[in-house]
Every structure is written in structure tokens, then in C-alpha cells.
Amino acid sequence: MRKTARRHQQGEESRLRILDATLAIAAERGYDGTSIALVTEATGLPPSSVYWHFRNKDELLAETLEHSYRRWRETAPTWQDRVGIADPAEEIRDRLHRASRAIVVSPEFWRLGLMLGLLNRQQEPTARRRYLQVRADTRSAIQEWWEQVLADGDPDRRSLVAGRMARFHLMVMDGLYLGVRSDRGWRLDRLVDLIADGVYAQARTWLKEAA
Amino acid sequence: MRKTARRHQQGEESRLRILDATLAIAAERGYDGTSIALVTEATGLPPSSVYWHFRNKDELLAETLEHSYRRWRETAPTWQDRVGIADPAEEIRDRLHRASRAIVVSPEFWRLGLMLGLLNRQQEPTARRRYLQVRADTRSAIQEWWEQVLADGDPDRRSLVAGRMARFHLMVMDGLYLGVRSDRGWRLDRLVDLIADGVYAQARTWLKEAA
DNA sequence: CAGTGAATGGAGCGATCGCTACAGAGACGC
DNA sequence: GCGTCTCTGTAGCGATCGCTCCATTCACTG
Numbered sequence: 086m087r088k089t090a091r092r093h094q095q096g097e098e099s100r101l102r103i104l105d106a107t108l109a110i111a112a113e114r115g116y117d118g119t120s121i122a123l124v125t126e127a128t129g130l131p132p133s134s135v136y137w138h139f140r141n142k143d144e145l146l147a148e149t150l151e152h153s154y155r156r157w158r159e160t161a162p163t164w165q166d167r168v169g170i171a172d173p174a175e176e177i178r179d180r181l182h183r184a185s186r187a188i189v190v191s192p193e194f195w196r197l198g199l200m201l202g203l204l205n206r207q208q209e210p211t212a213r214r215r216y217l218q219v220r221a222d223t224r225s226a227i228q229e230w231w232e233q234v235l236a237d238g239d240p241d242r243r244s245l246v247a248g249r250m251a252r253f254h255l256m257v258m259d260g261l262y263l264g265v266r267s268d269r270g271w272r273l274d275r276l277v278d279l280i281a282d283g284v285y286a287q288a289r290t291w292l293k294e295a296a
Numbered sequence: 297m298r299k300t301a302r303r304h305q306q307g308e309e310s311r312l313r314i315l316d317a318t319l320a321i322a323a324e325r326g327y328d329g330t331s332i333a334l335v336t337e338a339t340g341l342p343p344s345s346v347y348w349h350f351r352n353k354d355e356l357l358a359e360t361l362e363h364s365y366r367r368w369r370e371t372a373p374t375w376q377d378r379v380g381i382a383d384p385a386e387e388i389r390d391r392l393h394r395a396s397r398a399i400v401v402s403p404e405f406w407r408l409g410l411m412l413g414l415l416n417r418q419q420e421p422t423a424r425r426r427y428l429q430v431r432a433d434t435r436s437a438i439q440e441w442w443e444q445v446l447a448d449g450d451p452d453r454r455s456l457v458a459g460r461m462a463r464f465h466l467m468v469m470d471g472l473y474l475g476v477r478s479d480r481g482w483r484l485d486r487l488v489d490l491i492a493d494g495v496y497a498q499a500r501t502w503l504k505e506a507a
Numbered sequence: 508c509a510g511t512g513a514a515t516g517g518a519g520c521g522a523t524c525g526c527t528a529c530a531g532a533g534a535c536g537c
Numbered sequence: 538g539c540g541t542c543t544c545t546g547t548a549g550c551g552a553t554c555g556c557t558c559c560a561t562t563c564a565c566t567g
Binding site: 112113114115116117118196199200202203204205206217220221224248252253255256257258259260261263264266267268270271279283286287290 | 323324325326327328329407410411413414415416417428431432435459463464466467468469470471472474475477478479481482490494497498501
Binding site: 095096099130131133134137138 | 543544545546547
């Protein structure tokens with residue numbers, strides 16, 4: 086199968102190969118479209134190796150989701166540290182640009198996530214639950230970031246608006262990804278600028294209005 | 297299997313039963329998660345009946361997509377006729393409300409469409425191609441509608457902006473659906489109002505700016 | 508009342524599914 | 538050199554997959 090002599094004790098490398106292959110396959114074909122046979126074909130490893138590293142298909146895909154998230158975080162901005170830009174509007178533009186670029190450069194996580202998110206069987210796959218968890222974590226990280234950006238106003242109100250903005254933020258990212266993918270003719274950077282300004286204006290409106 | 301005597305010559309009814317069942321299944325489990333066995337189980341009809349009405353699984357799902365689109369159109373607004381609201385902002389709000397409500401009331405089409413849109417195998421299913429076609433048609437219908445709403449400005453510019461707005465419109469719908477589905481705590485009507493106003497403001501900006 | 512044709516019922520084909528059993532290969536400590 | 542542990546290779550299990558064959562049923566026509 087492979088010409089090069091495969092040395093042993095290299096489990097970690099094989100595990101990674103399997104995760105990468107599964108990610109590529111699952112991001113293109115979804116949960117049910119991903120088969121162990123496709124993974125073994127892509128990696129050159131036998132099914133027994135796959136099952137040595139992962140308990141079953143369900144766990145394989147759950148681990149793949151987390152793997153893809155880790156990969157995505159390498160490209161995407163971290164929400165913890167702020168860039169130190171004085172103008173809030175500018176900072177938001179910067180964030181959205183980096184996030185949208187991450188989606189374009191390494192789209193596997195977002196693709197796979199959306200596919201899992203849309204799934205709705207009675208027996209929920211672990212990968213889906215894991216995705217929702219990751220999404221919720223991301224959302225609260227974004228919320229904290231927004232609370233810092235919206236420096237003024239009373240804390241309760243600011244926190245509420247920041248929560249809305251975080252949801253809104255994710256919503257925009259989803260729409261952005263699908264829109265750019267499904268409909269030709271978008272100029273992404275230009276679009277993101279406009280959306281960023283709109284988003285910020287929305288936050289200001291929410292901050293000011295009553296209840 | 298069925299107690300009631302099933303009269304013959306009722307192919308059309310069976311065909312509908314199959315399409316409805318397939319739609320429910322496919323909207324929850326996606327293309328590969330949909331199996332003929334699940335359809336026969338849900339309808340009480342044998343596989344031979346399914347294959348009498350549809351050439352194969354690929355065609356069954358393609359027909360299901362179009363069926364779901366027809367169903368959706370029963371709930372969703374038609375883009376051809378305008379409601380006759382004087383204020384453009386108001387009219388846009390009305391449209392978006394009706395569209396978003398259609399997505400909530402009868403979400404199968406949108407769900408299935410998004411799932412098919414995300415698919416990306418080398419051998420593209422007919423259902424996916426059919427979805428992209430339907431989406432493109434819808435987009436141009438929305439574009440024409442926008443051209444009428446944006447009454448002023450020179451025609452070329454207006455057409456260009458209307459094209460952008462149509463893409464933007466679909467993008468918002470996608471994000472809206474996923475956002476409401478994935479993240480708890482949205483108040484849909486309120487959100488749609490805000491988005492509608494933002495969208496209209498965006499259109500005015502695009503109309504005014506150069507090139 | 509025979510003949511026709513739309514549609515169903517049921518059995519089952521070969522292929523692929525997820526997964527397992529088990530022997531073997533090779534890097535280790537002793 | 539010898540056992541040990543990690544990981545691979547092969548073969549194949551039972552279940553399900555998409556799909557087909559073909560007899561049967563029944564509303565029709567003549």
C-alpha cells in the first residue's frame with residue numbers, strides 16, 4: 086500500500102493523518118457521507134488503525150470537529166486579547182475582517198460545523214453536541230470582547246447588548262460564509278467593511294434605546 | 297401493512313406521500329442520511345413503489361427539493377406582486393417579516409437547501425444543482441423587486457445595487473435561519489425589524505456612492 | 508368477462524456499511 | 538535474545554445500502 090517503510094511507534098502521526106483526512110471528507114460530505122472506507126483510502130491506513138485510535142465513527146467525527154476547531158483557531162483571531170485600536174468602529178472592522186478571512190482560508194471548521202448544526206436526528210451525534218458547545222463558548226468569548234468595546238453605558242445594559250451582538254456576530258458569519266459560497270459575485274472585503282459599520286451602528290442603537 | 301383497503305389508480309397520492317416523507321427525512325438527516333428504507337417505513341409503501349415513481353434516489357431527492365420549494369412558496373411571499381406600501385422602508389420590513397416567518401413556519405425547504413448547498417462531493421447530486429438553480433431564480437426575482445423599490449437613481453446604478461441587495465437579502469435569510477436555530481434567545485420579529493432598516497440604509501448608501 | 512395497465516407486495520441481489528478478531532511487524536527494556 | 542507493547546495488515550462478520558425481479562391486485566375498457 087505504501088512503499089516507504091512505515092516505522093512503528095508513530096501513533097500520534099497516524100492519528101493526525103486520520104483526523105486531517107476525516108476533516109477533509111466530512112467537510113465535503115457531511116456526517117453520513119463520511120465512511121471509514123473513505124478515510125482508510127485517503128490515509129493508506131487499515132480500518133483497524135482507525136479503530137485503534139478512535140472508539141467508533143461517532144467519536145472519530147467528534148474528535149475531528151474539535152481538531153478542525155483547533156486548526157481554525159490557528160488562523161482566526163483570539164477573542165481574549167484586544168489589538169489596541171482606539172476607534173471602536175475600526176476595531177470591529179479589523180475583527181470582522183480577520184474572522185471572515187479565517188473562514189475563507191480555512192473553511193473546514195465552519196463548513197463542518199454548519200453541517201452538524203443543521204443535522205436533526207433523534208439520536209444526536211456526539212460531534213453535533215460538541216459543535217454546539219464550541220459555538221456557545223465562542224459566543225461568550227465574543228460577548229466579553231463586545232463588552233470591552235462598548236466601554237460606556239451602565240454594565241447591565243452593556244452586557245445585554247453585548248450578548249445580542251455576539252449572537253448577531255455569529256449570524257453574520259454564517260450568512261457571510263453561505264452567501265459567498267452560494268452566490269457568485271461578492272467582493273468580500275468591501276462587504277465586510279459595510280457590515281462591520283452596520284453592526285456597530287446597531288450596537289449603538291441598542292445601547293441607547295430603553296429596555 | 298395497511299388495514300384500510302388501498303384502492304388502485306391512486307399513484308398521485310402515493311407519490312405525494314413519498315415526497316412528503318422524503319422531505320421530512322432529508323431535512324433532518326441530509327442527502328446521505330436519507331435512505332429508501334426510511335422512506336418506505338414512513339410511508340408504509342414498499343421500495344418497488346418508490347422506484348415506480350422515481351428512477352433512483354438521486355432523482356427522488358431532486359424532486360423532493362422542488363416539492364419543498366413549491367410548499368415553501370405557498371407560505372412565502374411572491375416577489376412578483378408588490379403590496380402597494382408607499383414607504384419603501386415599510387415595504388422592506390413587511391417583505392422580510394413575511395419571508396422570515398415563512399422560514400419558521402415551513403423550514404424544510406430552507407433546511408434542505410442549506411444542507412444541499414453545503415455538500416461538495418466530486419459527483420454532484422442532482423438535488424444540489426437543482427437547489428442552486430432555484431436559489432439563483434429566487435435571487436433574480438428579489439433583484440427585480442428591489443429595482444422597483446429603489447425607484448430613483450439612474451437605471452444602471454439601480455440595477456447594480458438591486459443585484460447586491462438580492463445577494464445581501466439571501467445572505468441575511470441564511471444567517472437568520474441558522475442564528476435562530478443555533479443560538480437561543482432571539483426575538484425574531486424585533487430582530488427582523490432592525491435588520492430590515494439596516495438593509496434599507498445599506499441600499500441607500502450603495503445608491504449614493506460612486507462606482 | 509377476458510384483457511390491459513397502473514401500482515403494490517415481497518423476496519432478495521451485490522455492494523458497501525460500521526466494526527472486530529487476530530496474527531504479525533517492529534521499536535523498546537531487560 | 539526475549540518478551541512486551543504499540544500499531545498495522547488482512548480477512549471477514551452481520552446489517553444495511555440502493556435497487557431489481559416478478560407475481561399479484563384492482564380499476565378500467567371492450
